[in-house]
Amino acid sequence: MTEAAAPKTTMQRVLDTVERVGNRVPHPVMIFVYLIALVIVLSAILAAVGAHVTYQAYNPASGEIEPASTVARSLLTVDGIRFMFTGIVQNFMNFNAVGVIIVAMVGVGVAEEAGLVKALIRKLVVVAPPRMLTYILVFVGIISSIAADAGYLVLIPLAAAAFVSVGRHPLAGLAAAFAAVASAFLVNILIVPTDGILTEITNDAIRLVDPSRSIDLAANVWFSIGSVAMLTILIGLITEKVIEPRLGPYTGDYVVPGESALSEDEYRGLRYALWGMLGVMAFIAALTLPPGAPLRHPETGAIIGASPFMNSLIVSIALIFMVCGICYGMGARTMKGANDAIAAMQKAIAGLSGLILLLLVISQFIAFFNYTNMATLAAVSLGRILQEMNLDALWLLVGFVLAVFLIDLIITAAIAKWAIFAPIFVPLLMQLGVEPEAVLAAYRVGDSPMNSITPLNAYFAMIVTFAIKYQKDAGVGTVIALMLPYVIWISVLWTALLAGWHLLGLPWGI
Numbered sequence: 001m002t003e004a005a006a007p008k009t010t011m012q013r014v015l016d017t018v019e020r021v022g023n024r025v026p027h028p029v030m031i032f033v034y035l036i037a038l039v040i041v042l043s044a045i046l047a048a049v050g051a052h053v054t055y056q057a058y059n060p061a062s063g064e065i066e067p068a069s070t071v072a073r074s075l076l077t078v079d080g081i082r083f084m085f086t087g088i089v090q091n092f093m094n095f096n097a098v099g100v101i102i103v104a105m106v107g108v109g110v111a112e113e114a115g116l117v118k119a120l121i122r123k124l125v126v127v128a129p130p131r132m133l134t135y136i137l138v139f140v141g142i143i144s145s146i147a148a149d150a151g152y153l154v155l156i157p158l159a160a161a162a163f164v165s166v167g168r169h170p171l172a173g174l175a176a177a178f179a180a181v182a183s184a185f186l187v188n189i190l191i192v193p194t195d196g197i198l199t200e201i202t203n204d205a206i207r208l209v210d211p212s213r214s215i216d217l218a219a220n221v222w223f224s225i226g227s228v229a230m231l232t233i234l235i236g237l238i239t240e241k242v243i244e245p246r247l248g249p250y251t252g253d254y255v256v257p258g259e260s261a262l263s264e265d266e267y268r269g270l271r272y273a274l275w276g277m278l279g280v281m282a283f284i285a286a287l288t289l290p291p292g293a294p295l296r297h298p299e300t301g302a303i304i305g306a307s308p309f310m311n312s313l314i315v316s317i318a319l320i321f322m323v324c325g326i327c328y329g330m331g332a333r334t335m336k337g338a339n340d341a342i343a344a345m346q347k348a349i350a351g352l353s354g355l356i357l358l359l360l361v362i363s364q365f366i367a368f369f370n371y372t373n374m375a376t377l378a379a380v381s382l383g384r385i386l387q388e389m390n391l392d393a394l395w396l397l398v399g400f401v402l403a404v405f406l407i408d409l410i411i412t413a414a415i416a417k418w419a420i421f422a423p424i425f426v427p428l429l430m431q432l433g434v435e436p437e438a439v440l441a442a443y444r445v446g447d448s449p450m451n452s453i454t455p456l457n458a459y460f461a462m463i464v465t466f467a468i469k470y471q472k473d474a475g476v477g478t479v480i481a482l483m484l485p486y487v488i489w490i491s492v493l494w495t496a497l498l499a500g501w502h503l504l505g506l507p508w509g510i
Contacts (some may be wrong), residue, residue: 012108029145029361031476032455037236042372043075046072046372052237053384056424070376070377071439086510091364091366092359092363092364100314101153103357104154106318107321108312108319109351113329113340117158119328120159121268123262134176135232138231138232141180142228143190145192169250170470171470171471179238179239183229184227184490185448186450191218198414198415205427210430215440219436221510223444224509231490238485252470272331280319280320280323284319288303295312325341362456397429400429401498405449408446
């Protein structure tokens with residue numbers, strides 16, 4: 001007799017329903033086609049009723065907070081129709097995610113085809129204590145924001161492969177890494193380039209109330225470090241206590257490596273890859289570290305911030321993977337020459353065809369949506385509602401987090417949202433006795449969790465593609481059902497951490 005299956009919990013049944021319903025929706029390409037049609041109709045309606053907002057906003061050109069006014073723009077006017085027809089190619093070219101994915105996959109594709117990625121995963125599995133594998137991957141995912149989008153492109157598929165290599169469900173690894181990379185994006189144990197821009201915008205908002213006051217890059221460092229520690233444990237626990245029990249044993253047809261030990265050829269390949277990595281990093285260092293080096297800022301000489309080094313980081317990462325992949329292939333005898341490396345690049349890019357089609361449609365939706373100004377109208381209107389509710393400082397801080405949660409579903413760019421929100425909420429909360437460091441910390445909490453469930457995340461479609469690799473019938477609903485527990489628990493407990501930090505008067509940073 002077979003043992004009866006354990007009854008599913010209420011949460012598991014709810015998530016199963018979400019997955020079934022989500023996977024019955026049309027193809028993602030058609031979803032965005034329908035959304036484009038909806039935006040066109042709504043833009044015409046809002047423009048017809050004269051929808052508009054006035055507010056104080058950060059002007060990146062002048063570096064000042066200036067009065068601004070935004071009106072709804074219809075796509076069904078002469079200018080709107082002209083924009084839709086003439087802008088398709090440029091909209092796609094301006095969608096940075098496309099170039100980032102293609103460039104990164106050129107390097108990653110060589111490393112994967114050569115066998116380097118699988119060898120590294122097997123080495124990680126051997127070295128990492130089994131009980132700590134989830135938490136190590138989550139921690140690396142959270143701090144991967146220092147390397148721009150590398151976490152999406154490298155760590156997420158690596159985590160799925162690492163899980164399946166030890167007999168665990170690959171979608172659990174994918175979900176854990178996606179939650180770490182996307183839903184904890186704005187905190188780190190290090191100072192990252194985005195911090196500089198957020199700090200600059202915050203200081204300009206502070207001057208509306210107190211021209212003599214400002215914050216620095218480390219204004220949120222203690223809260224960020226505390227958040228990283230809490231989120232690492234939380235995401236790991238959700239993965240092991242909620243996600244994996246729901247998924248159950250992996251029964252897919254993806255081949256699990258049978259041996260964890262590496263062969264002599266693989267060890268030689270890893271040594272060659274190490275030498276290759278040291279060589280290419282020395283090359284990048286030579287282009288970056290000396291005074292006047294090409295990858296320093298041409299005027300200030302800075303390396304971190306808006307510098308050629310940071311702007312070309314994904315190119316450096318792709319170059320490291322490509323060189324390491326070639327070196328590994330030569331050492332492990334999985335590649336014989338340049339033709340094999342080129343074939344690997346072609347295979348990697350060919351595998352992106354479906355994703356590129358989807359990104360073409362998404363790029364049009366985002367461009368059309370931005371043209372109509374509906375996102376700005378929604379953000380400012382929501383901010384006004386909170387202002388008029390006359391809440392005390394703590395509840396206004398929590399309300400601000402909730403407002404950012406909602407807006408993050410339609411405006412995923414962290415800097416763009418802060419440029420709208422900072423001039424509204426920083427002065428308002430400062431007048432209620434709330435430190436600007438606390439407002440910026442609240443924005444970090446509000447901006448991140450929804451990133452893993454909004455289809456407007458440029459990499460959401462790519463995550464669906466990764467999921468299909470391990471589960472052929474996976475779809476949008478599968479990914480949303482996987483990520484909902486993370487979003488709910490992270491949103492609640494991270495907001496609670498923020499409120500507790502504020503009530504206890506703990507220092508937000510240095």
